[in-house]
Amino acid sequence: MLLPGSEILIATKNAGKVKEFESLFRDKGLTVRSLRDYPDIPDIPEDGETFAANALIKARAIALRFGVAVAADDSGLCVDRLDGAPGVYSARYAGEPPDDAANNRKLLDELGKRAAPAQGPAPGGPVYLSPARFVCAIALVDKHGEPVAEVEGECEGVIIDSPRGERGFGYDPLFYVPELGRTLAELTMEEKNALSHRGRALRKLWDMLDRK
Numbered sequence: 445m446l447l448p449g450s451e452i453l454i455a456t457k458n459a460g461k462v463k464e465f466e467s468l469f470r471d472k473g474l475t476v477r478s479l480r481d482y483p484d485i486p487d488i489p490e491d492g493e494t495f496a497a498n499a500l501i502k503a504r505a506i507a508l509r510f511g512v513a514v515a516a517d518d519s520g521l522c523v524d525r526l527d528g529a530p531g532v533y534s535a536r537y538a539g540e541p542p543d544d545a546a547n548n549r550k551l552l553d554e555l556g557k558r559a560a561p562a563q564g565p566a567p568g569g570p571v572y573l574s575p576a577r578f579v580c581a582i583a584l585v586d587k588h589g590e591p592v593a594e595v596e597g598e599c600e601g602v603i604i605d606s607p608r609g610e611r612g613f614g615y616d617p618l619f620y621v622p623e624l625g626r627t628l629a630e631l632t633m634e635e636k637n638a639l640s641h642r643g644r645a646l647r648k649l650w651d652m653l654d655r656k
């Protein structure tokens with residue numbers, strides 16, 4: 445499974461994720477297909493309570509439909525001052541249909557309602573609104589939908605008061621990495637893959653598969 449030169453079907457419709465998976469899997473000589481290649485496939489109900497549960501739901505549903513091994517990613521943003529929200533509801537935080545700009549506006553609104561003591565860094569830098577982390581769960585299942593590997597990766601950062609950067613997707617413009625002094629939306633694909641929840645989860649998956 446996942447041999448160089450082969451292809452992997454990723455059970456996602458998220459264009460930002462597909463770009464990152466293409467870049468990450470290319471390093472392993474694998475070609476990525478995704479549900480963006482099958483626009484007629486209906487959304488899979490993500491009614492799991494955890495990222496891991498939803499990743500397995502998505503991977504299983506697509507493996508059983510196509511009869512091939514499938515990987516799926518369920519991921520989201522967990523914000524300390526919002527008691528871990530939006531979490532598994534990150535995609536639809538501002539409602540249906542999922543809209544990144546609306547989600548980011550809602551995030552700032554919700555943090556504005558919770559008077560946060562100034563946590564900001566040096567003057568002139570962005571105002572820190574809350575520590576946060578991205579979580580990515582990846583499930584790999586065989587063509588029968590049986591789990592082969594389940595991994596998770598995290599990325600720690602801070603939600604800041606105004607968006608920065610044009611790259612990445614989703615909540616990246618508000619997710620600041622103090623060690624780098626930039627948001628995830630200000631990083632190149634390679635820089636983001638090196639520290640992102642998705643890159644960390646995938647490297648755990650490679651390690652797990654190399655040991656099999």
Ligand SMILES: O=P(O)(O)OP(=O)(O)OP(=O)(O)OC[C@H]1O[C@@H](n2cnc3c(O)ncnc32)[C@H](O)[C@@H]1O
Binds near residue numbers: 456490547615628640
């Ligand atoms: O379910 P699929 O088809 O994979 O696509 P989705 O966008 O619905 O994906 P999720 O259900 O996993 O929801 C992920 C949410 O978390 C956000 N998110 C996930 N990874 C992110 C990242 O690397 N940078 C910014 N936001 C991210 C993303 O914008 C979504 O709002």
Ligand SMILES: [Mg+2]
Binds near residue numbers: 490535
């Ligand atoms: Mg989803």
